[in-house]
Every structure is written in C-alpha cells, then in structure tokens.
Amino acid sequence: MTATLDMDRRQLEEVTADLLGHYSGLDHLRARLDAGEAHSPQLWKRFAETGLVSALVEEERGGAGLTPQHLPGVLHAMGYHAVPEPFLETAVLGATVLGAFPDHPESSARLEALAEGELIVGIRSSHLDPYVAFGANADLVLDVTSEGRVTVYRPEELDIEELNAVDPLRPVTRVTPRGSGEVLGTSSETATLVSTLAVAGAACQLAGAARRLVDLTVEYVNVRHQFGRPVGSFQAVKHKIADVAVGVDMAEAAAASALGDLDQEGAARRAAVAKAYAGQAADHANVEALQLHGGTGFTWEYHLHFWLKRVMSLSAAYGTTTTHRRALAQSLLTHMSKEDRG
DSSP: OOHHHHHHHHHHHHHHHHHHHHHSSHHHHHHHHHHTOOOOHHHHHHHHHHTSTTTTSOGGGTSOOOOGGGOHHHHHHHHHTTOOSOHIIIIIIIHHHHHTOTTSTTHHHHHHHHHTTOOOEEEEBTTTBSSEETGGGOSEEEEEOTTOEEEEEOGGGEEEEEOOOSSTTSOEEEEEESSOOEEEEEOHHHHHHHHHHHHHHHHHHHHHHHHHHHHHHHHHHHHOEETTEEGGGSHHHHHHHHHHHHHHHHHHHHHHHHTSOTTSTTHHHHHHHHHHHHHHHHHHHHHHHHHHHGGGGGOSSSTHHHHHHHHHHHHHTTSOHHHHHHHHHHHHHHHHHHHHHO
C-alpha cells in the first residue's frame, strides 16, 4: 500500500465514521424499523453530499475517481453501524457495472444521477445470490450473468416480490423479469470483477458487524455484575471473548486484503477466503454475544438484535461460508490433480 493510498483510506474512514456516528446511530435504526422502511432518502442524500456514493465514479462524471482499494474501511463502518442502505449494491457494484460500458448512450447520465444520490441500483446475480438486496427501492436492476451479459431493467419491467427477510433493515426481494430489458453489453471481465467485489464487500461489512458485536459484548460484561464483580472479570468469559476477537481480527485483515489489487491473479480466490473467514468469525461472534448478554440479548428493546440479524443476512449474501469453502477446496484439488498429472 502506498503512503497516499493509506492517507486517503484513513480520511475516508474518518469521514464515514463521523457521518454514521451522527446520522446512523441507534435512534436512526429504531426509526427505520418503526417506519417499516429501511432506506432513508435523507441519509442517502448525506452519503451523496459527502462523496461516499460517488467514490468509484469517474471525476468527469461527478465522482471522486477512487478505486475499490480505498473502500475497505468504509464498508467495514457500514457493517459496524448496521447501516440500512444499499451502499455496496449501488455505490460499489452499480457504479462498477455502469462504468464498465462508457460507450452506452445513457452511461454518463446514469452515473451522474448515481453520484448525485438520485439513482438506487439493485444487483441481480443469480449464480452468486438468488435475491436482490433493496430491490423494492431500486430505480434500476442490473442483471449480471456468469457469462458477463449485463441487462438493465426498470421497476416496471420486473415482478418484484418482497420477502420476509431475517434482517428487516437489509430487505431482500425475488426479482423476475417480465421483458427482455436493455442489454448494456457483454464482458466476462466485468462479471468476474463484480462477483469479486460483491464477495469482498460483503466480507468487509461482515467483519465490521462482527467487530461491533465484540465491542457491545465487552461493554456489557464490564457493567453486568454477578457475585459482587463484573462478569467480564471471570476467566471463562475472558476466554470466550478473546477467542471471538482473534477470529474477528483475522477476518478484518482478510477482508481488507480482498479489496487490494483486483487485477492480480487470485483476486476472486482472496475474496472467497475473506468471505469464508468473515462468515465463520461473525457467526461465532453472534453465538457468544447472545450467550454472554444472557436474557437481555434476546429482547426486542435491547439493540443487540440489529447486529445479530445483520450478520445472519450478510453471511448468506453472495455465497455462504460453506459455499465458498467448497469452491476453494474444489479449486485446490483440481490444481493438485493437474500438478500430479504434469
């Protein structure tokens, strides 16, 4: 990592943390839950004004012209704060797909609208995830096949079925096209890049949510007393939290690495490893956080459930831990078999 990239990352992380701390805290999450609508146009507009939504959009189209290498900390923060917005789908995946076809007559207008916070994008990638996150809020749904064919659908060209999601603040839909849509083009490189970004981005968000579970649990066991002392002072509790924290540390490192040089060979493999690591660490954090919070952790009034549900939702998004491990194992066995024959 260069010194300039490191500085840009830190500045982005600081801006994101400050923004989310002010406008996407517990009160905001409760308000969106009570409203029955995850997406907040007001918060999304703040994302656009801050430049987060346009981070990957080229400068001549109103963006910052950054790369995915700048975004691990931003995506981590989105998970840490359980942000109920389609940042990964719109600002990362949507901007990447639309930017991959600059010769399309509507490309510039769409990217400019996205940068202004006026365009929400849903991503349909059936080979990776059967559902479309925030599909009911999307102004466009981009269907990216494994072969690289990209088709644009407007809401009126789709049957959108809102599903009973485990995390109501990350709603998912089943989307079925009614027509042929508008073909943007075909690019196997774009399809591979989008899949890699989706997996790596979800890993970063998962790592962030898992980190929040660790922090919430540490805070709770230090104020909860039993036998005249904090329960966090008991060795058995310390060991549980330490085990979770080590797993989260590894997940954070793997997730940040997965958004490194995406042009290098093995980028998709690194993303799969990161998602598998993050999924395992986050699931472990879920179990231990719930257990160490005791009965309080099961209540609707307490806020732990925002992150418990976010972890369950993200763990299933863009390939589960088991799916990625199986694919990695098959790839390794195939490579070993070729070496043996050689």
